Structure formats: C-alpha cells, structure tokens
Amino acid sequence: MGGRTRQQRTLPVIAEQAAGGGLLDRRMFLGSGLEIGGAALGAGALAAFVRPVWADSEAAGAMPPATPPWMLEPGKPFSNYGQPSSFENGVIRWISANPDVPGNGISWTPLHDLDGTITPNGLHFERHHNGWPEIDPAKHRLMIHGLVKRPLVFRVEDLLRYPMTSRLCFLECGGNSNAGWNPRPLQARVGYFHGLVSCSEWTGVALAILLDEAGIEPGARWLLAEGADAAAVSVTVPVSKALEDGFIALYQNGERIRPENGYPMRLLLPGFEGITHVKWLRRLKAVAAPMMTRDETAKYTELLPDGTARQFTFVMEAKSLITSPSPGMQLREAGLYEITGLAWSGRGRVARVEVSADGGASWAEAALQEPVLPACFTRFRIPWRWDGAPAVLMSRAVDETGYVQPARDVLVAKRGTQGYFHYNAIVSWGVSPEGDVGHVYA
Amino acid sequence: MGGRTRQQRTLPVIAEQAAGGGLLDRRMFLGSGLEIGGAALGAGALAAFVRPVWADSEAAGAMPPATPPWMLEPGKPFSNYGQPSSFENGVIRWISANPDVPGNGISWTPLHDLDGTITPNGLHFERHHNGWPEIDPAKHRLMIHGLVKRPLVFRVEDLLRYPMTSRLCFLECGGNSNAGWNPRPLQARVGYFHGLVSCSEWTGVALAILLDEAGIEPGARWLLAEGADAAAVSVTVPVSKALEDGFIALYQNGERIRPENGYPMRLLLPGFEGITHVKWLRRLKAVAAPMMTRDETAKYTELLPDGTARQFTFVMEAKSLITSPSPGMQLREAGLYEITGLAWSGRGRVARVEVSADGGASWAEAALQEPVLPACFTRFRIPWRWDGAPAVLMSRAVDETGYVQPARDVLVAKRGTQGYFHYNAIVSWGVSPEGDVGHVYA
Numbered sequence: 014m015g016g017r018t019r020q021q022r023t024l025p026v027i028a029e030q031a032a033g034g035g036l037l038d039r040r041m042f043l044g045s046g047l048e049i050g051g052a053a054l055g056a057g058a059l060a061a062f063v064r065p066v067w068a069d070s071e072a073a074g075a076m077p078p079a080t081p082p083w084m085l086e087p088g089k090p091f092s093n094y095g096q097p098s099s100f101e102n103g104v105i106r107w108i109s110a111n112p113d114v115p116g117n118g119i120s121w122t123p124l125h126d127l128d129g130t131i132t133p134n135g136l137h138f139e140r141h142h143n144g145w146p147e148i149d150p151a152k153h154r155l156m157i158h159g160l161v162k163r164p165l166v167f168r169v170e171d172l173l174r175y176p177m178t179s180r181l182c183f184l185e186c187g188g189n190s191n192a193g194w195n196p197r198p199l200q201a202r203v204g205y206f207h208g209l210v211s212c213s214e215w216t217g218v219a220l221a222i223l224l225d226e227a228g229i230e231p232g233a234r235w236l237l238a239e240g241a242d243a244a245a246v247s248v249t250v251p252v253s254k255a256l257e258d259g260f261i262a263l264y265q266n267g268e269r270i271r272p273e274n275g276y277p278m279r280l281l282l283p284g285f286e287g288i289t290h291v292k293w294l295r296r297l298k299a300v301a302a303p304m305m306t307r308d309e310t311a312k313y314t315e316l317l318p319d320g321t322a323r324q325f326t327f328v329m330e331a332k333s334l335i336t337s338p339s340p341g342m343q344l345r346e347a348g349l350y351e352i353t354g355l356a357w358s359g360r361g362r363v364a365r366v367e368v369s370a371d372g373g374a375s376w377a378e379a380a381l382q383e384p385v386l387p388a389c390f391t392r393f394r395i396p397w398r399w400d401g402a403p404a405v406l407m408s409r410a411v412d413e414t415g416y417v418q419p420a421r422d423v424l425v426a427k428r429g430t431q432g433y434f435h436y437n438a439i440v441s442w443g444v445s446p447e448g449d450v451g452h453v454y455a
Numbered sequence: 456m457g458g459r460t461r462q463q464r465t466l467p468v469i470a471e472q473a474a475g476g477g478l479l480d481r482r483m484f485l486g487s488g489l490e491i492g493g494a495a496l497g498a499g500a501l502a503a504f505v506r507p508v509w510a511d512s513e514a515a516g517a518m519p520p521a522t523p524p525w526m527l528e529p530g531k532p533f534s535n536y537g538q539p540s541s542f543e544n545g546v547i548r549w550i551s552a553n554p555d556v557p558g559n560g561i562s563w564t565p566l567h568d569l570d571g572t573i574t575p576n577g578l579h580f581e582r583h584h585n586g587w588p589e590i591d592p593a594k595h596r597l598m599i600h601g602l603v604k605r606p607l608v609f610r611v612e613d614l615l616r617y618p619m620t621s622r623l624c625f626l627e628c629g630g631n632s633n634a635g636w637n638p639r640p641l642q643a644r645v646g647y648f649h650g651l652v653s654c655s656e657w658t659g660v661a662l663a664i665l666l667d668e669a670g671i672e673p674g675a676r677w678l679l680a681e682g683a684d685a686a687a688v689s690v691t692v693p694v695s696k697a698l699e700d701g702f703i704a705l706y707q708n709g710e711r712i713r714p715e716n717g718y719p720m721r722l723l724l725p726g727f728e729g730i731t732h733v734k735w736l737r738r739l740k741a742v743a744a745p746m747m748t749r750d751e752t753a754k755y756t757e758l759l760p761d762g763t764a765r766q767f768t769f770v771m772e773a774k775s776l777i778t779s780p781s782p783g784m785q786l787r788e789a790g791l792y793e794i795t796g797l798a799w800s801g802r803g804r805v806a807r808v809e810v811s812a813d814g815g816a817s818w819a820e821a822a823l824q825e826p827v828l829p830a831c832f833t834r835f836r837i838p839w840r841w842d843g844a845p846a847v848l849m850s851r852a853v854d855e856t857g858y859v860q861p862a863r864d865v866l867v868a869k870r871g872t873q874g875y876f877h878y879n880a881i882v883s884w885g886v887s888p889e890g891d892v893g894h895v896y897a
Contacts, residue, residue: 083589084685086685087557088558089589090558091552091557091581091583091715094539094578095577095713097710097714098592098718105535108535110532128705128709130621131655131656133576134537134575135537137537139533143530147540148540174792174793176793177795177836179824181826214571242525243525263570264571267570271539272539382621396618
C-alpha cells in the first residue's frame with residue numbers, strides 16, 4: 014500500500030479475544046470516520062478472513078476472468094418500475110395464513126436474506142385479519158370525531174397538502190417471535206420465526222397538528238382507531254402518545270404506502286406494537302377510556318401465570334437477533350466470520366449490543382452502524398474467529414433507558430408461557446462442528 | 456385540548472413572515488423532539504391551512520363515513536413480494552432511451568411523486584450505456600489486480616462472508632439537470648428533469664479491507680473499474696477515495712441490488728458522480744495514472760468557454776430542489792402550503808437550506824429533517840402562505856464546507872453552456888395567479 018494512502022487510512026490492529034469463543038475487537042473492520050488506531054496490517058494479514066479464492070482453479074485460469082456471455086450481447090431495456098433479479102426469487106415473505114380464512118394470517122420478512130436496516134417495501138411483513146382492501150384513494154375518508162370541538166373529515170388530497178414529517182422506525186407485531194414460548198426451540202430461518210418486524214422511512218402528517226385543529230376536549234384521553242378493512246380492525250391508543258410523536262403515514266420508503274401496508278394511509282405510533290399502527294385508517298374517535306374492542310381484549314392481551322392478563326402493553330421492549338450466521342446457514346470451515354444482526358427498542362435508542370460466542374459465559378460489545386436512531390433497527394457487527402468447535406452465539410440489546418434484553422428463563426419465570434405476545438428474550442444459535450447452525454435454548 | 460396533553464406538547468406560535476412573499480417560521484409545524492415554545496394555538500388557528508373539508512357536503516352527510524364497499528367483502532390475500540397500489544401506476548421512472556440503441560439512455564426517478572428521503576428500489580434512476588446484463592451470480596467474478604502484491608479473484612459468496620458496512624447516500628448522474636444549460640427553461644415534472652439522482656441505504660464490503668488484502672503497490676494511485684455490461688463501462692478513480700469510504704455494494708435498501716443497479720455488485724463512492732459507481736463490477740485494476748477511457752474522455756468531461764475541458768470532476772457539488780409545489784402541480788387557492796424539497800452535497804452534510812418566495816429578494820431558513828447525513832438526501836420543509844399573487848420559489852443549499860449553491864447566471868458565467876455535466880444552479884419555479892407552477896429562469 015502506498016505511503017500516502019496509508020496515512021489517509023489505516024486498519025486497526027486486531028485485538029485478539031474481546032470475549033471467549035473467538036470474539037474479536039468490534040473496531041477491527043470499521044470504516045473511516047470511526048476511531049481507528051494502531052499500525053496498519055501488512056498485506057495478507059487479513060487473508061485468513063476468507064479462503065484463498067485467488068488460487069481457485071476455475072478462476073485462476075482466467076485472469077482477467079474470461080468475458081462472460083452477458084458482455085457479448087446488448088443488455089436488457091429500461092423499465093418503469095424495477096424488480097429484483099430472477100436469481101433472488103427465493104427471497105420472499107413466507108406466508109402463514111389460515112387455510113379456512115385465507116385473509117387471516119401473516120407473512121414474514123426474510124431477515125436472514127437481508128442486510129443493512131431498511132426493509133424494502135415488497136418484503137415488509139404483513140398481518141391481516143381479513144385480507145387487504147383495494148381502496149380507491151379518491152373515495153377514502155379519514156374522520157376525526159368524538160370528544161372534539163370540531164369533527165373533521167379529510168380526503169387524501171387534503172392530507173397531502175399538510176406539512177409532513179419523516180421517521181425511520183421499526184414496526185413489530187406484538188405476536189412476533191412467539192414460538193419462543195414453545196417448550197422446544199423451533200427450527201426455522203430467523204425471518205420465518207422473528208420476521209414480523211420490518212423497518213421503513215415513514216412520512217406523513219403529525220397527529221399533533223390534526224388533533225389541534227379538531228380541538229380535542231379535556232376529557233379525551235384515548236383515541237379509537239379504526240381501519241377500513243373487512244375486519245374493521247379497531248384499537249384504542251393514548252392521546253398522549255398520538256400527540257408525542259404519532260402521525261398519519263402516507264409514504265413508506267419514499268413512495269406511497271403499499272396496499273398491504275395500509276394504502277392510502279395508516280396510523281404510525283413509533284415503538285408501539287404493530288396492531289396499533291392501524292392500516293387503511295378511516296377514523297379516530299376521541300374517547301375518555303379504552304373501548305375494549307375485540308382486538309385489544311380477545312387478542313393482544315397476555316395471559317399471566319396467575320390467571321390475570323396484561324393489557325395495553327403498547328411498547329415493544331428492547332430486542333436483538335443475530336441474522337448471520339443463523340439457522341439454515343452453514344459455516345464452510347473454521348476461520349474468520351462476521352457476526353451481524355439487528356437490535357431495536359420501542360423506548361428509544363439502542364445503547365449497546367453485546368454478543369457471546371460461548372453461550373453467555375462471556376460477552377463482547379458489538380459495533381453499531383450509524384446513525385443509531387430511536388425506535389429504529391440498529392445493525393450490529395462483530396468479527397469472530399471460529400475454531401471449529403461447538404459454539405453457542407447470543408446477542409443482548411441494552412437500550413438508552415438501561416433496559417436489558419432478558420434471558421429466556423427470566424422472561425418465562427416472569428410471564429409464564431401462555432402470554433403469546435411480547436416475546437423478546439435473548440435468542441441463541443448453536444453451531445455444530447460441521448458448521449450447521451440451529452436454534453437452541455441456552 | 457386537555458390540560459395534561461397540552462403540557463406534553465404545544466405547537467409554537469406562528470412567526471409571521473420569516474421572509475418576503477409569505478414564508479413563515481420553519482418551526483411552525485415541527486414535531487416533538489424539536490425546540491418549540493410559546494403558547495399553544497387555539498383549536499382552529501391552523502384551520503386556514505386547508506380548506507374546511509369537514510363542511511364538504513359529500514362527507515358531511517356521512518359522519519361517520521358510510522361503510523365503503525371494500526369493507527363489505529373479504530380482502531385480498533398475502534403475497535410473497537408486494538407491489539404498489541394499482542392507483543399509483545402513474546408513479547414511474549420516465550424512460551428517455553435512444554430509439555436506435557434502446558439500451559442506451561436513462562430513466563428518471565419521479566421526485567415529484569415521492570416524499571421522505573429514501574428512493575424505493577423500483578424507482579431508482581437508471582443510466583445504461585448498453586442495457587443491463589442478466590448476471591448469474593454463481594458465475595460472476597470480481598478481480599483485483601494490476602499494481603498489487605497479490606491479485607485476488609472473489610466469488611459473490613466470498614464477498615458475502617466479509618464484514619459489511621452500510622451507508623445511506625445519494626447517487627447522482629453527472630449529467631443530471633443538464634437541461635438547465637438550455638437557453639430557455641424546460642417545462643417538465645421535476646423528476647423528469649432533475650431525477651437522475653436517488654438515495655438508498657447501500658451495504659457492502661469496504662474497499663480498504665479488500666485493497667489491504669491485495670496489498671496495493673506504492674505507485675498505485677488510481678483504480679480502473681470495469682463493469683460486466685456489454686458496454687464494459689470503465690473509469691479510473693483515485694485510490695485515496697476508495698480507501699477513504701469506497702465499498703463494493705451488494706445490498707440496496709436491505710435486499711440484494713436490483714439488476715438495473717448492478718446486480719450482483721457495484722462500486723460505491725459516496726458523493727462522487729454516478730458514472731464512477733460502476734455497476735456489475737468485474738474488476739479493479741490498480742494503476743499509476745488515469746487510463747483515459749472513453750467514459751472519462753469522450754463523455755463525463757466538460758467543455759469550458761475557453762475550449763479546454765474539465766475532467767475528473769468527481770464530486771457532486773451541493774444542490775437543492777423544491778419538489779412541492781413544482782411544475783405540473785396546481786395550487787387550488789390562496790392559503791397555507793408547505794414548501795418541501797431535497798438538498799444534498801457530495802462534500803458532506805447539508806448545513807442549511809434557504810428558501811425564497813420572492814425570486815431571491817429575501818430568504819428564510821427551512822427546517823431540515825433529521826438525521827442529516829453526509830452525502831445523503833436531506834429533506835427540507837418550510838410553511839408558506841400564498842396570497843394568490845405571482846410568486847417565484849427558489850431553494851439554495853449550503854453545505855458544511857461553506858459551499859453555496861450558485862445562481863444560474865453565476866454558474867453559466869463560470870462554465871459556459873456547453874459543459875453538459877455538473878449543473879447544480881439554483882432552480883426557480885414561477886407560480887401564476889391561477890396557481891399553475893412552471894419553470895422560470897429568475
């Protein structure tokens with residue numbers, strides 16, 4: 014490497030063993046703009062990271078690589094709206110719908126196939142109670158009524174004229190990861206077990222503005238939110254949350270919201286459980302107390318060991334997951350790997366993520382991808398040298414309130430196993446000597 | 456509004472006339488978390504913002520709105536990969552391709568239809584020189600060779616094992632906005648004039664790691680980057696930039712890069728002009744000096760008034776655009792509107808955006824949507840009370856280096872009108888008394 018460029022950027026020394034089981038210093042591979050120090054690595058010092066493909070017989074005989082066939086013919090034309098490569102047609106939402114009621118069920122975001130923090134709109138998870146309605150935006154109305162000085166009805170075009178706000182945030186179903194309550198660990202790809210959570214940039218109109226315009230009455234402490242689907246999904250949410258940072262979302266990742274995510278509009282309450290982000294929102298009724306709708310009583314409440322139920326458990330607590338390596342992947346040989354995953358908290362920013370490669374005996378802090386935003390996916394990464402022996406990988410999120418993601422036995426002791434919702438325990442992956450990755454309770 | 460909730464969040468007083476022509480204080484509608492002060496507005500004080508739809512005769516007779524037909528039948532089923540609403544099928548990339556060489560041309564991001572900062576993958580602009588190749592990722596290779604101690608060839612699966620980094624950043628064609636050099640103002644939707652720029656979260660492997668592994672020689676100051684399309688697009692870029700923050704991108708907005716954006720991998724050099732982000736990247740050759748390829752000589756150089764040419768003008772300078780209101784939109788009546796748009800700079804963060812509603816006679820500072828990131832779209836917003844008189848709207852970006860987006864006459868005086876590339880002058884929209892918005896040179 015040239016002296017000039019070496020001065021501009023040097024890679025840090027590998028700090029051996031940030032924790033047991035081969036975890037290395039999180040700063041090992043960090044890019045510029047982050048604190049780095051120490052002497053530059055000599056060429057080849059990192060070569061242990063990947064097997065020496067440069068000596069791969071197929072490739073070595075073609076240096077430069079032989080001209081591939083797709084360079085020998087004109088390429089394909091422009092398109093008005095692009096789609097993924099046909100070679101990626103296995104990267105899909107996995108559908109788990111009720112065979113007797115096809116519109117009732119879920120589809121999962123394939124977290125194991127994704128990287129970064131944004132979920133592309135086509136892969137945002139779905140939870141429908143009676144399918145998704147195909148709404149003509151010219152005929153849709155949003156009403157704000159109940160305990161207000163002036164009931165208001167908005168057309169979509171009216172809301173589009175209002176001032177907007179954008180927010181990158183996660184959206185998680187209260188029932189996500191609930192196979193974690195099972196007595197034995199479910200063996201599934203991580204997205205098809207924990208993928209009822211996605212992350213988008215949502216843009217819309219602050220409820221503070223709309224509620225100010227309607228003039229809500231002093232006694233109005235709750236809002237009934239109703240969707241325009243055939244199930245008329247309805248929940249009551251606190252006015253205080255709506256005023257704090259709630260908004261009516263019209264755009265998702267830049268474009269208008271997709272039909273299965275609430276087109277033409279949905280309620281957005283950052284950090285709250287998914288059911289409260291009512292899709293196809295058609296009315297908000299200001300009321301004095303919760304309405305005890307079906308969707309907040311028969312569902313989305315949690316049976317506790319003493320027979321009582323937790324209810325209105327809106328905030329999604331801190332959680333993290335290792336997305337790679339994860340079940341269904343295989344480590345081809347001992348050597349250097351990057352452990353990466355996602356962390357989030359409905360209470361604010363992720364403060365840190367700790368990773369263990371020895372089943373929780375020791376922990377090392379992972380690097381967090383900037384920017385770290387409140388109620389948003391935060392990507393974490395840490396290098397790991399696998400020695401080929403059995404290993405148990407875990408991650409543990411701590412948020413800015415000091416809340417620590419609990420161990421599974423702690424969560425189960427507190428809430429029993431019949432709660433169904435709000436499972437956020439530490440997740441553990443076992444790695445076999447053959448490099449197979451599976452889900453374990455550790 | 457209840458006393459309790461009013462304490463939790465109050466809206467700021469409207470500061471009249473932050474600048475001439477009806478521009479109001481940028482904090483007027485800002486959400487929580489931002490500095491707000493003053494007494495709360497009484498209900499109805501904001502009602503001037505939008506026409507009183509609550510009294511709309513169609514809606515007033517249906518309060519709550521009559522049950523729409525889509526609530527009376529089961530909804531549509533889940534999907535493996537979602538698509539936009541059929542009602543949004545006009546939101547497309549506009550294609551301008553060479554009729555004789557259909558793979559040569561561009562397609563434009565419809566900036567006028569979008570909000571927020573992320574561009575959905577299906578709408579990311581395209582610039583192809585000979586169409587896009589359909590690459591089998593199992594057969595694709597990336598070679599690093601030339602002035603290196605050890606040539607390397609990578610399969611896609613090898614790169615996927617490397618440590619990754621994510622970066623939210625814009626990507627802009629050097630030829631974007633070049634109709635601005637025309638003697639008369641082009642009348643077109645803003646995206647179909649300025650939309651060869653998009654913004655994504657890109658994820659991939661830092662070049663600092665790969666070049667360290669290859670061990671580049673002291674004399675290697677440039678990298679030839681070649682794409683695997685039929686045009687074999689090739690440019691040389693500085694090693695210093697590659698080491699600073701360049702990376703091989705494999706993911707775009709969470710999923711693997713789309714074919715038209717370089718599947719299975721492209722070069723990413725944040726803030727540099729689009730041509731350098733070589734798509735379908737198949738080799739990087741370390742060299743001592745620029746290779747003077749066709750794509751950096753016959754194209755992507757700029758003829759100056761004195762007959763010489765600017766070359767290797769990599770950095771995209773600060774720029775901004777008002778996306779709403781913008782040409783093709785109509786203001787239905789005098790009243791309150793939000794002026795919003797996008798600003799970006801290849802040199803770092805946007806420091807501020809100033810907006811004028813009186814053709815540049817006076818300017819007011821717009822609110823910037825957080826987070827403000829380097830070399831990334833930054834959404835700006837400011838409220839505006841239109842009095843129904845003719846108005847000229849402009850925006851002006853200033854970046855953290857102090858660079859100020861130039862007026863058109865200043866830019867033309869400096870660079871002439873034959874440069875074709877790197878047009879970043881202030882853009883002006885004229886509003887007629889009828890509320891029509893058009894492009895003007897002001």
